[in-house]
Amino acid sequence: MGLLKSSIGRKFAMALSAFFLMFFLLQHFAINITSIFPDNGATFNKLSHFMGTNGLVQYVMQPILIFGVVFHFVMGFILELKNNSARKVSYAKNNGAANSTWMSRNMIYSGAAILAFVILHFIDFWFPEINTKFIQGDWSGLHDGDFRYFHELQHKFQSHIRTIAYVIAFIFLSLHLMHGFNSAFQSVGANNKYTKGLKTFGKLYAILIPLGFVFIAVYHHLKYVLS
Numbered sequence: 001m002g003l004l005k006s007s008i009g010r011k012f013a014m015a016l017s018a019f020f021l022m023f024f025l026l027q028h029f030a031i032n033i034t035s036i037f038p039d040n041g042a043t044f045n046k047l048s049h050f051m052g053t054n055g056l057v058q059y060v061m062q063p064i065l066i067f068g069v070v071f072h073f074v075m076g077f078i079l080e081l082k083n084n085s086a087r088k089v090s091y092a093k094n095n096g097a098a099n100s101t102w103m104s105r106n107m108i109y110s111g112a113a114i115l116a117f118v119i120l121h122f123i124d125f126w127f128p129e130i131n132t133k134f135i136q137g138d139w140s141g142l143h144d145g146d147f148r149y150f151h152e153l154q155h156k157f158q159s160h161i162r163t164i165a166y167v168i169a170f171i172f173l174s175l176h177l178m179h180g181f182n183s184a185f186q187s188v189g190a191n192n193k194y195t196k197g198l199k200t201f202g203k204l205y206a207i208l209i210p211l212g213f214v215f216i217a218v219y220h221h222l223k224y225v226l227s
């Protein structure tokens, strides 16, 4: 693919996959936040069942999402390797905070932490879903006569260790987005009169979305511990 042969092309493609994942994260958050509604999971169950059984979501959007996730991680590692090999004398002129932020130099580490989280997260939620639907052939969404999604979510956040691991991952996510959002806009050449507003929006997104996920995890954990 021609676009991926040049370093600018790779950065551009990386930015496009980043925008796509940020959009996914927003819709993922919008659905998950309904799990704290005072209706004992009714809305969350309804939305999860729709997303989990709708043909367009399952057979079109889901494969695109998986491609987007894999592409972003693989391209992230390739960009890091290329940057390092281009930089024969390691950062002779880069004296740390003087000409780049700590986070911008460590995207690969925050990215790797998020990858570790995504693997744990898939083991927790996604693989069991795929198993139930595509291997066992059960598309009912039911367990013991009731929708299973909310129960599974509550069950996962009973564990102290899992809740702590999720919260740590969301902190890394925030750090990653803090640099990633604005960097992605720069890669697609969005340098104009809206730059300041975009930067503020990027910072807000990078703080509020991960904080919202922390809230959901801690909410379900405390609800269990205090009940």
Ligand code: HEM
Residues within 6 Å of the ligand: 025, 028, 032, 048, 052, 062, 065, 069, 114, 118, 121, 125, 126, 129, 153, 166, 173, 213, 214, 216, 217
């Ligand atoms: C408290 C926070 C979160 C909760 C409760 C949660 C819950 C879930 C659940 C229940 C599923 C299974 C959906 C299904 O297939 O039926 C899922 C899938 C997924 N989650 Fe999360 N999630 C959280 C945070 C995140 C974050 C921060 C990311 C990204 C960094 C993420 C990425 C994904 C991905 C990529 C999938 C698979 C895509 C799909 O649903 O098809 N999640 N999550």
